[in-house]
Amino acid sequence: MNKEHHIAIVGFPMQHISGVQIQLGTLLPDTPVEIVMQLDDDMIEQFSLLLIWDDVTITGLVHRIFKQCPQANIVVLAEHGASNRAQELMDMGIMDYRTLPCPDEVFEIYVRKSGHQIALHQTSKQQQQGSDIFVTEDIETRRLLDQVALVAPSNASVFVVGESGTGKERMARYIYQCSKRKDHAFVAINCAAIPENMLESELFGYEKGAFTGADKAKPGKFEIAHQGTLLLDEITEMPLHLQAKLLRVLQEGEVDRLGGSKPIKIDVRIIATSNRNLEQTVSDGHFRQDLYYRLNVVTVVLPPLRSRLSDIKPLAIHFLNDFAKMYNKPIPSLHEVSLKALMLHRWEGNVRELENCMHRSFLMAFDGEILPEHLGLEGLTTPSGHNNTNQNKLADVQAGMSIRNMERALIEQTLEHVQNNRTEAAKLLGISIRTLRNKLKEYQSSNIAIAA
Structure with a gap:
């Protein structure tokens, strides 16, 4: 069916369905109008215009629709209306929020505008063919x-x-x-x-x-x-x-x-x-x-990345895939606590900071899983229940521990990970090889055992 002329009436109470259906049928006799009580994800892109009844679940439904199809044309109709919810829905990107009855000329505007938007979207999709360089789910x-x-x-x-x-x-x-x-x-x-x-x-x-x-x-x-x-x-x-x-x-x-x-x-x-x-x-x-x-x-x-949080997970996975190809290694999984930590971080350096974080995490991860301590983000400790010896070394980094001891633990962990290659360790730590040598000499002069 031609999506350019296909309207869905979604979730309307029975007493309102026939009135709107008759009005649209009279006004737009050549435009298919479908009654939908339950809108599934695979149905969303079939319609050029979604007329949705306002109820307590409306914001969740609209969010789900836009996540599936950001260019969806949504009009929310209500019997009495709620101003706070109307403003929230308009901010989310719906076309309009209106109480019934809806004048004929307004319905005509909705149909014309949705048809125009669909045509623009189809044109943009044609231009985007083969262009997947920008990763986003926002x-x-x-x-x-x-x-x-x-x-x-x-x-x-x-x-x-x-x-x-x-x-x-x-x-x-x-x-x-x-x-x-x-x-x-x-x-x-x-x-x-x-x-x-x-x-x-x-x-x-x-x-x-x-x-x-x-x-x-x-x-x-x-x-x-x-x-x-x-x-x-x-x-x-x-x-x-x-x-x-x-x-x-x-x-x-x-x-x-x-x-x-x-x-x-x-x-x-x-x-x-x-x-x-x-x-x-x-x-x-x-x-x-x-x-x-x-x-x-x-x-x-x-x-900025902090204002599009839904992009953090797909970008993190994208970068891990890239590094897996780069180093010819399996793709590690993200521990759920690590993902929460990524979502809570401010990302002042935006996507570039996230990419560097994932690079560091990929190199530091053990047993195919990225734990919070691998992220190198401020204020993170190891989640309970993980007994890996290397993980426990970083689990000991807690409040009250001196900066010097935390620094030593990180340097030791990094050296072990790169098999004592000081050049690689310095790169990963973001310091010069000379600084790393001086740190190691300092630990040796203090009789602190460390892999070197």
């Missing part, structure tokens, strides 16, 4: 991906903003994969990581003899990305004088190499990222207003 983020997929095929510049570690570069690659330029180059440059005196030549290229050491010509990132996509990561860190040159490139569609005598035509789609407040950065004079307006055709705001 309802709002999945809706965001649908919206992004709609603009991806255009040549419009996109500004991706969000805190550090939220996945801005991954979002840029998702846009690229959904675009018409996916068969051409994707080139990324971090404007904050390259010294100012090198950034200009990296972006725009140079000719032989342009400066000392330029013994041959080199194309810049714009030329390399010709007909493809160029990611300008952390663009708000770019010096102002280079911002002016970048603006001219975007306006004219051509670049001038350093030491060059003629411009070179380029065709590049720009995606820029920043972890700053863009408007404030412009207001403070650190970013050109005209460049901001030139780039800010489409803005994608990535929420």
